[in-house]
Structure formats: C-alpha cells, structure tokens
C-alpha cells in the first residue's frame with residue numbers, strides 16, 4: 376500500500392494524566408493529550424515512556440491491521456524495538472540445539488527428555504522447557520540418528536512452544552492468537568494437508584499432547600492449524616551464527632507488505648527485532664516491510680505472496696510493468712531489434728506481454744517458459760561459476776532473450792562482479808574496467824528497486840566494496856612519483872574512499888557474526904589504510 380490516506384487528527388482530547396480538556400499532545404506518538412507540561416512529565420514518568428511509539432496501528436477492509444507513522448520519521452529513526460513471544464526452530468531444519476540453536480551431532484542429550492542438545496547449560500534454557508516437559512511426561516523416544524540432514528522431529532517444536540504459552544504466559548498466548556492465521560484460506564490446501572500429518576497428527580499421536588489438561592495446552596486440531604497459520608503468516612527468520620530460527624513479534628506483525636518497503640529491520644543479541652525507517656516517512660504514511668524476495672520478478676513475488684500470505688500485492692512496483700524503470704522482468708522482442716516485451720497488465724497473471732516498439736505480443740505462458748529455461752541455465756552456471764561461462768551467459772541472453780537487467784541475469788552479474796580480478800583468468804586491466812562498469816549498473820538497479828536498502832543492503836554492500844577495489848586497482852597501477860600529484864589519482868582515491876564510506880553506511884546494521892557484518896569491518900579497516908596511503912601520497 377503506497378502513500379498515506381489523509382488522517383484527520385483531533386485537535387483536542389482529554390489530558391492523559393488528569394482527564395481535563397487538553398490541546399497539547401505528545402510530539403512522538405501524537406496520541407496522548409495533555410492540558411499542561413507538568414501533566415505530560417508526570418504521565419511520562421508513570422508509564423508513557425514505555426508505551427510511546429512513533430506509529431499507530433489502524434485497520435482497513437483491504438489490509439486488516441496496518442501501521443502508520445504518527446510523526447515525520449527520518450531515515451534511520453528507530454520505529455520499534457520488540458522482544459519475541461516465541462523463538463524456535465524452522466519447520467525444516469537440520470538437528471540443532473534447542474537452547475542455543477547451534478548444530479548438534481548427537482553426542483549430548485538432555486538428561487530429562489533426551490532431545491539432542493549441546494550441553495548442560497542449554498538443557499536448562501527456558502526456551503527448551505515446553506518440549507522438555509512434554510518429553511518427560513510422555514516419554515516418547517526422540518528418534519534422531521542422522522545429524523547431517525533435516526529431521527522431521529523439529530517440525531513440532533515451534534507449534535508446541537506456541538501452544539505451551541497458554542499456561543506459561545496467558546497474556547502472550549492471547550497476543551499470539553490475535554494474529555492473522557488465514558485459517559479458512561488454508562483449509563484444504565496442500566500446506567494444510569501436510570501439516571495435518573507432520574504436525575497435528577505427530578503432536579497428538581506421538582507426543583500425546585491431548586493428555587495434558589486443556590487449560591494448559593489446547594491440543595484441538597483447529598488450534599494447532601491456527602498456530603501453524605499464524606506462524607507462516609507472521610513469523611520472522613533470524614539468522615544466527617550457525618543456523619536460522621523463527622521468531623514471532625506481535626507488534627512487528629502489524630507491518631503491511633510492500634515490494635518497495637520503507638522500513639528495515641535487524642536483530643540484536645537479545646533477539647529483539649529493531650525496526651528503523653529505511654527512508655524518510657511522513658506522518659500518516661503507511662509503514663511497510665517486505666514479505667517476499669526483492670530480487671524476484673513481479674509474477675514470482677505476487678505468486679509467492681498469494682500462496683504464503685494469502686493476498687495479491689497491488690503495490691507500486693507490482694503495478695508498474697517496468698518495475699520502477701529497471702525492466703527487471705522484461706524480455707527481448709523476437710519480432711523487432713529494439714523492443715522489449717512487458718506485461719500489458721502486471722496485476723493480471725494471465726495478461727499478454729506486448730512489445731514496447733512493434734506491439735507484437737506473447738502469452739504469459741510463453742514468458743513463464745522462457746524464464747524457466749534461463750533460470751535453469753543460470754542455476755547450472757552458478758553451481759560451477761567461471762568468469763568465462765557467466766560472461767557468455769549474461770551477454771548471450773542479454774542480447775537475445777531478456778533485458779540486460781533481467782532478474783535471472785542480475786543474480787549471475789552479482790557473482791561475476793565479485794569474480795573479476797579474483798579469478799586468475801580475469802586479473803588484467805580490462806577485467807577491472809568491466810568490474811567497475813558492472814558494479815555501477817548493478818548499483819543503479821539496487822537503488823531503483825530498494826532506495827532505502829531495506830533488503831538489498833548485503834548485495835549493494837558487496838557491489839560497493841567490489842567497485843572500490845576496481846577503482847583502487849586503477850589508482851595503484853602507477854604509484855610512482857610522477858603520478859603522485861596527478862588529478863586522476865587523487866580523484867580515484869577520493870572515489871574509492873566515498874565508495875567504502877557508502878559500503879559501511881549500507882552494512883552498518885548487519886550482524887557482526889554474518890558475512891555482511893564482517894565485510895563492514897573489513898571496509899572500515901580498508902578505509903583507515905586508504906587514508907594512511909593518501910597521506911603518504913600528499914607528503915613531500
């Protein structure tokens with residue numbers, strides 16, 4: 376949902392502290408009124424401090440609940456910091472410790488329930504309590520032998536932890552159940568049938584959760600399906616050092632989807648989610664996140680949202696056949712030399728595609744087929760990448776089949792731009808020129824698709840870093856005295872510094888234990904070294 380509906384704010388209200396008629400209001404949330412400053416100070420001390428948020432949750436027939444900014448937000452402003460109500464393994468996961476979520480090899484098991492863990496400290500983690508209690512009571516064997524492959528036993532952990540909230544924390548359970556489950560939409564679908572076997576039946580017929588009092592665990596089929604729906608629609612994926620887990624954050628779950636989101640989020644070590652404005656957001660504007668993959672074309676994104684989140688996206692990017700001028704899904708016209716085929720109506724999956732130049736048409740099925748074919752080729756090339764094979768693929772398809780910015784080629788270009796200058800076959804000056812140009816083109820598309828770097832920070836961060844390497848390679852070619860004062864060298868050093876600074880800005884929120892966070896640290900070190908080198912250049 377783009378833009379903001381006009382929100383008419385009331386001009387007067389009741390003082391939140393003493394109940395008198397009031398005109399002053401809290402500048403952050405704009406929801407609490409005060410009759411005088413003393414009342415505002417009092418109210419802040421008495422709890423408003425913890426409740427004051429720069430957003431409001433509203434509701435509409437189209438979106439359900441959604442968030443709007445309650446004041447103007449600057450890019451980088453913190454919108455929300457929230458604890459999860461449940462954390463646990465993803466539905467499909469290799470065996471991991473149920474306390475710290477590191478991979479396990481089976482050499483240690485919980486003394487009480489026999490689930491594989493990494494040691495005694497994790498055994499007493501509060502996260503692990505629900506399955507540990509069920510395991511102790513029921514005593515069903517935890518039959519995990521292969522530790523290298525995903526194991527179906529883990530499928531029940533997250534739903535079980537959600538169900539156990541009923542006794543452990545009734546307030547959180549209520550909060551959880553208030554989230555959207557799309558229960559009716561899911562009934563009878565393949566997902567529902569699979570969950571019936573792997574989660575509902577397994578919890579009831581193997582772990583016998585119906586033996587627990589209903590006041591402790593609601594083990595009805597409907598409740599378990601509702602919980603799996605809530606999880607699929609609302610949960611977030613947390614990347615930890617050695618695994619990925621899920622978390623449910625009830626306020627975060629109020630954020631609507633947009634394919635050009637205006638917020639970004641990260642997690643801290645306490646597993647809180649921190650949501651920041653990715654771009655400036657005006658008061659009253661909707662605040663959005665992204666539920667799907669920013670580097671997929673419109674048809675794939677909409678299809679994914681339809682089947683996993685049960686709505687058809689109509690955002691600005693989805694409605695624009697050029698995808699914000701990038702031509703990310705455009706094909707080459709086979710009837711004329713210069714035209715590109717674009718969907719005549721991108722919000723209609725079955726609409727024909729029309730040439731921008733000669734008006735020739737192709738069906739949406741033909742488009743799907745071409746995409747499938749290129750997708751397979753790119754996947755095969757990326758499985759064993761070489762500069763030569765990727766270059767040929769990008770050039771051939773970019774000339775004959777698809778727009779050079781097409782999403783399938785974009786993935787190949789991301790690998791290629793990192794290989795130039797690293798792969799021994801591409802160490803020369805020519806390759807570095809290609810690298811520089813490819814980084815520029817790549818970053819142009821990133822900026823158009825995701826101006827706030829909400830999702831593309833890791834991609835753009837790498838491209839900025841590689842771009843600086845290409846510029847620096849040119850600058851370092853002639854470090855002799857006669858070149859020292861040349862304007863070209865100075866300009867290159869300035870450009871390389873600016874690229875590193877931008878790389879650091881883009882990656883600054885990435886976790887330190889992830890490759891992107893580590894790249895940010897490398898960029899900081901490189902920047903310091905570059906400044907030292909620059910100083911030696913200008914010293915007499």
Ligand SMILES: C[S@@+](CC[C@H](N)C(=O)[O-])C[C@H]1O[C@@H](n2cnc3c(N)ncnc32)[C@H](O)[C@@H]1O
Nearest residue numbers: 376438439440555608609628629631632684686
């Ligand atoms: C994480 S929940 C968001 C909160 C939800 N609206 C509610 O009231 O609980 C995701 C669901 O919100 C709705 N939704 C989110 N973004 C939407 C959008 N851009 N267009 C239509 N529906 C959307 C869909 O029903 C989706 O499955």
